[in-house]
Amino acid sequence: MSDAIETTEGPTVSQLAETWLSLRDRAEALVSERPDDPGAVANIMHEVEVLMIEIADYLNNLNHQRYTAERAHSKRRNAALSVHGKSYGVTIARAMADVEALPEQAAWDALRAAYHYAEDTQKALQTKHYGLMNVNKNMQSVIFERGRRQ
Secondary structure, three states, rough: OOOOOOOOOOOOOOHHHHHHHHHHHHHHHHHOOOOOOOOHHHHHHHHHHHHHHHHHHHHHHHHHHHHHHHHHHHHHHHHHHHHHOOOOOHHHHHHHHHHHHHHHHHHHHHHHHHHHHHHHHHHHHHHHHHHHHHHHHHHHHHHHHHHHHH
């Protein structure tokens, strides 16, 4: 692979980290929100839907960076393995290659952890959305029943 192919498209890891801080804060606020009237429920449901779409875009960009980091790790490890494999046995050469590729492994692991954390946040938002849908359905049922009794 040439270095031209290795260049990343889209946001950098630091830009993704800044974006995540904003998304995370909004998600935490929405998950902890306790609406008490039908208008608030509808507004929060809309905000949750919009945020879930934004997190899906974030996950897509993060996944791209994650696979780029994985390729960088693999490239560094394989290059080190080819150098050390000529002088040492396979076991020692692999161990030396693993040690040389530790910085790339750490970056790859950090991106994987960030991806899974964002994925769990999206699941929490989806749970909140389903709960709000149930509350909204129940409130509409109560309003409808009151109207029929009068």
